[in-house]
Amino acid sequence: MPKLRDPAPIVSPPLRFALLFAAQFAAVGVLMPFLPAVLANQGLTPTQIATVLAAASAVRLLAAPAIGRGADGIGDPRNVLLLAAALATFTVTGFALGQGFAALLLVAMLHSMVNAPVVPLSDALALAASRRLGFDYGRVRSAGSASFILAAVVAGLAVQASGPVAVIWIASGCLALTALAARGLPPLPTGGGGRAGFAAPFAEPAFRRLLPLSALIQGSHALYYGFGTLHWQAAGLSPSVIGLLWAEGVVAEVALFLWGKPLVERLGAAGMAALAAAAGLLRWAVLAETSWLPALAGAQLLHALSFGAMHLGAMRVLGGMPPGQAATAQTLHASIGVGLASGLLTFAAGPLYARFGGAGFWAMAGLCALALPLTWRLRAALPGRSAAG
Template sequence: MTDPAASALRSRLPPGLRLSLYYAALFSVVGVQMPYWPLWLEAQALTPAQIGLLLAVGFWAKVLANPLIGRAVDVHGRRRGPMLILASVALTAYALFAVAEGFPALLALSIVSTAAFAALMPLGENITLLTVYERKLDYGRIRMWGSLTFIAGSLAGGWLLLDLPTDVILWAILGGIALTIGACALLPDVRTRSRREDGPAPAIAPLLRHPAFLLFLGTAAVIQASHAVYYGFATLHWQAAGLSEDVIGGLWAIGVVAEVVLFLVGNRLVARLGPARLLLLGGLGGVVRWSVMAVTVDPVILAPVQCLHALTFGATHLGAMHFIARAVPPAYSGRAQAIYSSAALGAGMGLAMGLSGRLFEAAGGQAFLAMTVLGAAGLLGGRLLAARWDGGRLPV
């Protein structure tokens, strides 16, 4: 999309719609990638342990990349331009998977592609939250469009795999990233004041030393990490148990439908419960969800249990976003978002994903019990955060 064309569209479309289009495009990729990328990797003759490692290194790439990108954003104040660059790098890296051969090449591309694509999320969330609080928009209703296209992607992927080879997964991802580049060009050009204008960026150390922020990071990290076996191996587990690709796609979709319902009432939930109690609910949902998944592959039982995704992911994510918006001073917002992404969706998930490959290889579906333990830790962390944080800005 040329810049004049993007500028013309930006002037005609309201900010809420442009943000919704961004989430819709981004999660059209995730809806195919998350359930079915392990199948593409398996088709490259990789073992579960190797698949776990490839998925894990991508999460670890966030740990290094996201804080550096977040700092650059806080220093220069710009967000949309860096996002266009990152999306283009992700498109190039994923395209190279089509010609890559051997585990080392797949490993290198996994690091680059995941680091670039994953960095879009905290920057996009930062633009969204700044716009939401400035224009009094409903974050949940904007974010739910990502959940809806995740559903569409997971269902479409299952149907396509009934008749087409696994290569269709890669081509669907490439198409989704191309749409994401276009959506990034339409984003509001939200800028905080450049640190070159206001002086050096405030040191991040006081925020990282604050007990409430550390408790928040730890709680969000263990709940998100409890999804590792599900994200990495649920599709393989269910496929080995005889479930068809369209049934598997339907199970993934059910979870995200429940998430959409939660986002629809997100503002009311945040007002009623507050961010910390939403995190507590996320941990509680994990204890129940992963315990059941460890003992059954019956889709009649799995279908209602998948509704707990509204808690394990939806409530956790909603609580995390509103904690950052309420507790973190604006001057730290870009870096706080990146640190959250690095800790909760990077380091924690990277550790859990690396272990989940070996756990699944050794124990099959019983590996979900390890995720139950992480859910319980998140439940405890949410309870402690609710008791120790007063709901206002952290004094840093």
């Protein structure tokens, strides 16, 4: 394989990855809050909107691992990431141009298919570069969380000024910047292409034991993501206060990503997972029992641990996967460990909240309690430094 020339030798590798994460998560921050409003503006009924979103999620679960396997087989995931982001730049515009349920359903499935590998491939490349070049993965990943907040604010202003469809063009621009950032990533030596297939990551005990932990801990956020705002509105909190509570959680997450490397080094992957499970148990117990604003403000700080600590722990495990399996492992983890579990739990969260209201958060706390003993199984499967710093 010929030696690849660095396309952007002046810009430091950490900054290039920070720009990559900032661009792609800006697109997420624009679409996540407002895509349902765009679909409603295009004339879809609530049932049709749910069908479009569910179909997109199903396609994502299937497409991400398949494309990740292909990236490992090719041997240079940068090219796959660049192509995926470039295609997503165009497919997302279909949400603004498409008319009718059938057309928008097709757009959603196509966009989900090409966009599915962008985040996990970015993680895989950033982890490989951080190991080789010695920079802090969490610090560059914090750029994505920060841009998510800013993009959501900008999108809200755009919707207020120009209507919901404006966010589609903003998202397309963000994805175009993602493709440009992918083009500027530093070349990394590869193992010449992995050929072991989808089963290869499952041969690693640490990978097998990570999946249920991610499913339980990250999946426990389903009720919060789906019904947290509605719950707080019913408790009498104003939209501005609710917005600040959401922002507080992401700001805490950014802080962990920026300054949490010593904690990760000390606790290791299993310790970070245990910290995430304990924080989730406490956080969801608070939300189940009270809507008192000071208690909620304290609980929102725990987002740094319930989400962020689990993410950093998972990245530590995935970063230790054998050469030729990194992209496959990342996409399988994103699809099975996080995506599938979160989707099923989000589906279950509707009836749960309808019957129990805020008390339904006790079920989310229960998921974190189930995760705690599994952290010991992960510790046993890891080499000493990854397990405990």
